[in-house]
Amino acid sequence: MNFTAAIQEEIISEFELFDDWMDKYSYIIDLGKEFGGMLDREKKDHLLVKGCQSKVWLKSDFNAGIMNFKADSDAMITKGIVALLLKVLNQKAPREILDADLFFIEKIGLKAHLSMNRSNGLMAMIQRIKSDAEKHL
Amino acid sequence: MPDLLTHIDAIREDFPILSKTINKYPLVYFDNAASTQKPKVVIDTLSEYYKNSYSNIHRGVHHLSQIGTDLYEASRKKIQSFIGAKHAHEVVFTSGTTEAINLVAQSFCKKYVQKGDHIIITELEHHSNIVPWQMAAEHYGAIIKVVPIKPDGSLHLDVFKSLLTNKVKIVALNHISNTLGVVNPIKEIIDLSHQKNIPVLIDGAQAVAHGSVDVQDLDADFYCFSAHKLFGPTGVGVLYGKEKYLNAIPPYKGGGDMIKTVKFEQTTYNDLPFKFEAGTPNIAGVIAFKSAIEYVENIGFAFIQKQEDLLLNYATTALENIEGLTIYGTAKQKASVISFTVKGIHPYDLGTLLDQQGFALRTGKHCTEPLLDALGVDSTLRASFSFYNTIDEIDRFVTALNKCITILA
Ligand SMILES: Cc1ncc(COP(=O)(O)O)c(C=O)c1O
Numbered sequence: 001m002n003f004t005a006a007i008q009e010e011i012i013s014e015f016e017l018f019d020d021w022m023d024k025y026s027y028i029i030d031l032g033k034e035f036g037g038m039l040d041r042e043k044k045d046h047l048l049v050k051g052c053q054s055k056v057w058l059k060s061d062f063n064a065g066i067m068n069f070k071a072d073s074d075a076m077i078t079k080g081i082v083a084l085l086l087k088v089l090n091q092k093a094p095r096e097i098l099d100a101d102l103f104f105i106e107k108i109g110l111k112a113h114l115s116m117n118r119s120n121g122l123m124a125m126i127q128r129i130k131s132d133a134e135k136h137l
Numbered sequence: 138m139p140d141l142l143t144h145i146d147a148i149r150e151d152f153p154i155l156s157k158t159i160n161k162y163p164l165v166y167f168d169n170a171a172s173t174q175k176p177k178v179v180i181d182t183l184s185e186y187y188k189n190s191y192s193n194i195h196r197g198v199h200h201l202s203q204i205g206t207d208l209y210e211a212s213r214k215k216i217q218s219f220i221g222a223k224h225a226h227e228v229v230f231t232s233g234t235t236e237a238i239n240l241v242a243q244s245f246c247k248k249y250v251q252k253g254d255h256i257i258i259t260e261l262e263h264h265s266n267i268v269p270w271q272m273a274a275e276h277y278g279a280i281i282k283v284v285p286i287k288p289d290g291s292l293h294l295d296v297f298k299s300l301l302t303n304k305v306k307i308v309a310l311n312h313i314s315n316t317l318g319v320v321n322p323i324k325e326i327i328d329l330s331h332q333k334n335i336p337v338l339i340d341g342a343q344a345v346a347h348g349s350v351d352v353q354d355l356d357a358d359f360y361c362f363s364a365h366k367l368f369g370p371t372g373v374g375v376l377y378g379k380e381k382y383l384n385a386i387p388p389y390k391g392g393g394d395m396i397k398t399v400k401f402e403q404t405t406y407n408d409l410p411f412k413f414e415a416g417t418p419n420i421a422g423v424i425a426f427k428s429a430i431e432y433v434e435n436i437g438f439a440f441i442q443k444q445e446d447l448l449l450n451y452a453t454t455a456l457e458n459i460e461g462l463t464i465y466g467t468a469k470q471k472a473s474v475i476s477f478t479v480k481g482i483h484p485y486d487l488g489t490l491l492d493q494q495g496f497a498l499r500t501g502k503h504c505t506e507p508l509l510d511a512l513g514v515d516s517t518l519r520a521s522f523s524f525y526n527t528i529d530e531i532d533r534f535v536t537a538l539n540k541c542i543t544i545l546a
Contacts, residue, residue, distance in 0.1 A: 021160060021493050026544050029486075053501060053516070054485045074515075075483035076545055077490075115489065 004096060007088050008104035015108040025077060032080030037072040049128050052121030054078045060132040066091050067133050081122060089129055097133035102126065148436065149525050151176040162495030165530045170315050170474050170521035171499055172365045173346060179369060182428040186421045194420055195394055209420055212427040219430050220360065221351035222377055226409040230423055233374035234342040235265040237361035240376055240413060241338055242269035244386040245307060252278030255304040259284040259292055260511045261314040264504045266340045270309060286511060290317040290466035297326065301333055308337045312344035316503040316519065317466025318474025327356050336382065342366055347445060347472045349438045352377050369429035370422035383409050390415040441524045445473040448522040448531065455535045465512055473522040482545045484518045490541040496534055
């Protein structure tokens with residue numbers, strides 16, 4: 001099993017601890033609260049991910065063959081979701097990011113649980129992470 | 138009030154969806170400003186019509202077509218009396234408020250609006266009472282003037298008066314704001330406009346479910362609303378227009394039913410209201426709309442207003458007690474709509490967690506982006522009540538909201 005798959009398995013087993021979606025959301029919210037985020041002055045408009053009802057900023061740089069992402073959101077659940085995505089995809093080589101099959105989203109039932117808007121937002125974030133990585137292949 | 142309570146219990150049984158559970162929680166439906174739920178009579182009328190009487194209307198000599206036509210026209214008559222229109226042919230069926238406004242914006246402007254003319258709207262408008270006017274204004278070179286709001290969400294009437302110059306060709310505003318619930322003084326606005334011979338279009342989408350409307354008493358020139366916000370089916374709306382205006386303005390869609398004769402050299406249009414009803418309409422929807430109105434009339438606006446005022450006041454007081462909560466739209470005259478935010482928490486987060494517990498609210502800009510800009514807020518949560526909602530639901534809502542705030546704080 002590759003590394004991103006291993007982290008995803010870990011996330012899946014963490015979510016299995018909760019049987020109620022309120023608890024799962026509490027967990028996502030806690031992830032959001034613990035997540036570093038960005039400084040206000042870093043939250044530039046050109047970093048906004050389009051297609052989210054809440055604001056999401058995503059910034060990347062490429063160093064020594066590795067992608068580094070920073071992100072933030074004005075909504076806590078969204079921030080928690082970004083934190084989850086970056087748990088899997090941050091500090092990886094571009095190729096690994098592009099090839100990553102994000103099966104955990106299906107498995108933890110996240111997508112089915114998000115409103116249409118938020119689910120589109122989630123897809124938009126993944127797309128941004130992948131397209132940023134693609135520039136450094 | 139035990140009487141009221143038993144009455145509400147009985148009413149709730151008329152709405153099959155209200156006994157649903159969402160994520161194992163009983164559904165609490167507080168999104169009535171977006172659309173209202175349907176009583177069983179409406180659902181039954183739809184399915185009965187498709188089962189027993191369906192065919193196209195206004196076209197056939199055969200039995201079923203005749204029945205359908207009669208039912209469809211009976212609906213028009215019902216709406217005529219419901220809104221107090223002088224003639225049944227002043228009631229035009231559309232697909233909704235949006236289409237009704239687009240029709241007027243296109244056809245009225247084609248006839249009456251020229252380069253440099255003004256069209257007055259307000260900061261409170263739904264996008265569907267902004268964009269159609271922008272499109273027409275762009276086409277005819279007109280200028281849109283906007284009446285601003287005061288901090289409590291009510292309109293600046295002084296500014297309105299100062300905008301009412303002889304350049305103004307039409308005034309368009311809503312009766313009740315979908316985002317704030319603020320009730321506008323439309324009678325006064327119509328009077329002021331008429332003193333200068335300027336016609337007024339009222340977007341009544343939010344108003345018709347909350348109280349009786351009499352278009353003749355208001356002297357409205359156009360009044361638009363949607364069936365789906367009045368316990369009826371989706372895809373049906375009404376444009377009421379004064380006969381003189383409907384006769385004067387051109388049709389905006391061409392097709393079957395709207396013509397008298399068609400020759401390649403020249404076509405003559407049909408009489409009102411058919412001139413504006415090209416193509417096969419939402420026959421079943423229109424017919425079932427009559428059932429919805431009868432249902433509302435049966436319950437009665439006296440009861441509806443009493444119950445909605447009770448819910449609005451109770452919920453407003455309960456929400457005001459929550460620390461950091463701000464209610465937008467605090468004008469005296471309000472319908473049962475509460476828009477609010479909680480300091481430091483994104484409305485979207487609250488909406489998501491509330492949804493987990495069965496509460497259906499709307500979050501976002503509510504199709505009123507310019508209004509939210511004017512209020513200086515990015516998005517709000519909106520709870521909107523109907524007569525089938527209960528004090529108990531509000532109590533559970535406030536408890537759930539407090540729980541969500543604790544999780545998110
Ligand atoms: C004030 C107001 N105007 C217009 C509309 C548009 O109504 P519809 O979508 O039924 O055409 C709505 C509904 O959202 C509304 O609340």
